[in-house]
Amino acid sequence: MTESDATGRAIETDDLRVTYSDGTEAVRGVSLSVPRGEFFGFLGPNGAGKTTTIKTLATLLRPTSGSVRVNGFDVESEPGKVRESIGYMAQETSVITEMTARENLRFACDAYGVPRGERSDRIAELLDLVDLADVADKRAEGFSGGMQKRLDAAMALVHRPPLVFLDEPTTGLDPKARNRLWEYFEAINDDGTTIFLTTQYLEEADYLCDRLSVILGGEIVAEGSPADLKREVGGEVLDVALEDGSSARERAADIVREDGLFPGDPTVEITDGGISVTSRDARQHGPDLLVALRDAGITVTGFNVRSPTLDDVFLAITGEHIDEELPDEAVADGTTTEGDRGTPATDGGNDEQ
Numbered sequence: 550m551t552e553s554d555a556t557g558r559a560i561e562t563d564d565l566r567v568t569y570s571d572g573t574e575a576v577r578g579v580s581l582s583v584p585r586g587e588f589f590g591f592l593g594p595n596g597a598g599k600t601t602t603i604k605t606l607a608t609l610l611r612p613t614s615g616s617v618r619v620n621g622f623d624v625e626s627e628p629g630k631v632r633e634s635i636g637y638m639a640q641e642t643s644v645i646t647e648m649t650a651r652e653n654l655r656f657a658c659d660a661y662g663v664p665r666g667e668r669s670d671r672i673a674e675l676l677d678l679v680d681l682a683d684v685a686d687k688r689a690e691g692f693s694g695g696m697q698k699r700l701d702a703a704m705a706l707v708h709r710p711p712l713v714f715l716d717e718p719t720t721g722l723d724p725k726a727r728n729r730l731w732e733y734f735e736a737i738n739d740d741g742t743t744i745f746l747t748t749q750y751l752e753e754a755d756y757l758c759d760r761l762s763v764i765l766g767g768e769i770v771a772e773g774s775p776a777d778l779k780r781e782v783g784g785e786v787l788d789v790a791l792e793d794g795s796s797a798r799e800r801a802a803d804i805v806r807e808d809g810l811f812p813g814d815p816t817v818e819i820t821d822g823g824i825s826v827t828s829r830d831a832r833q834h835g836p837d838l839l840v841a842l843r844d845a846g847i848t849v850t851g852f853n854v855r856s857p858t859l860d861d862v863f864l865a866i867t868g869e870h871i872d873e874e875l876p877d878e879a880v881a882d883g884t885t886t887e888g889d890r891g892t893p894a895t896d897g898g899n900d901e902q
């Protein structure tokens with residue numbers, strides 16, 4: 550039994566650094582510890598270092614320095630063992646659109662070395678799980694984006710890996726397609742599979758993940774359960790709707806910053822319709838703000854105190870929004886995802902470095 554097995558860790562990284570050959574320091578000292586069975590979220594905006602980290606964990610890139618163990622195996626000295634013990638759903642689809650759903654799954658069974666005698670049952674089971682049994686023998690080129698993503702996810706799981714990496718699995722999907730994938734991910738996690746999910750969608754992370762790390766500029770800037778992170782932001786968010794234009798919003802924000810109405814270090818943000826103040830004592834000191842705004846001749850049209858969302862957490866940590874919201878519009882149906890990709894690399898090369 551390896552050390553990580555003994556400690557029940559699916560992933561352990563210590564001071565992981567990955568620098569590309571052009572000098573870009575994509576990952577700068579990331580230490581992660583993910584217990585088996587956890588639904589772990591890796592959250593960050595575009596370019597934060599999520600894909601670089603996930604590719605390193607999946608042995609597609611080599612660490613520049615630091616140590617990485619996955620399912621107890623060292624990614625540098627035992628890359629083959631790591632690969633056998635993981636599933637990887639990349640951002641780019643693995644689905645070969647000229648083939649049927651069943652043929653794609655057979656292809657994945659080949660790639661992952663699933664014993665022949667087990668393939669038919671395994672494929673039937675997965676087709677059922679991702680609701681593609683009815684279209685099992687149809688070519689994937691006619692599938693919607695959501696159907697292709699479900700097939701993609703099933704392909705990452707044909708060898709029943711104890712750990713699966715999902716790199717932004719729901720990007721661009723409409724809410725219905727997304728919810729179906731979420732149900733599927735929850736089901737495999739309930740069955741004991743550890744999940745490492747990267748996402749730009751705060752709502753997705755909030756809904757699915759037991760625990761999160763937030764990465765920014767290649768470094769972890771926050772860690773904890775969604776509830777812990779929201780608690781750390783401190784207290785509550787006060788949304789104040791203002792009648793007047795942008796200058797009133799600027800003035801209102803200045804009043805919050807300069808008048809010391811809220812103890813500590815409140816975060817104030819100018820929103821579309823007014824301002825939002827995040828503070829431990831938002832509820833208690835909210836009325837003082839209303840009085841101050843009235844005295845300054847600013848008309849308040851609405852006032853609401855709420856719990857922080859992960860977006861507020863992100864704003865408090867980084868001073869910016871993560872800038873991605875889940876799409877409300879249907880995008881997936883009738884859309885196919887272009888760009889076939891092979892199965893996870895078999896050579897462990899890191900020629901991107």
Ligand SMILES: Nc1ncnc2c1ncn2[C@@H]1O[C@H](COP(=O)(O)OP(=O)(O)OP(=O)(O)O)[C@@H](O)[C@H]1O
Pocket residue numbers: 569570571573574575593594595596597598599600601602749901902
């Ligand atoms: N092959 C490469 N060569 C050089 N720099 C790269 C390469 N791939 C990524 N980068 C850079 O490394 C940094 C981290 O990129 P990475 O793709 O890991 O971020 P990400 O969080 O996954 O973003 P996204 O959500 O856009 O996938 C970025 O600055 C990116 O431009």
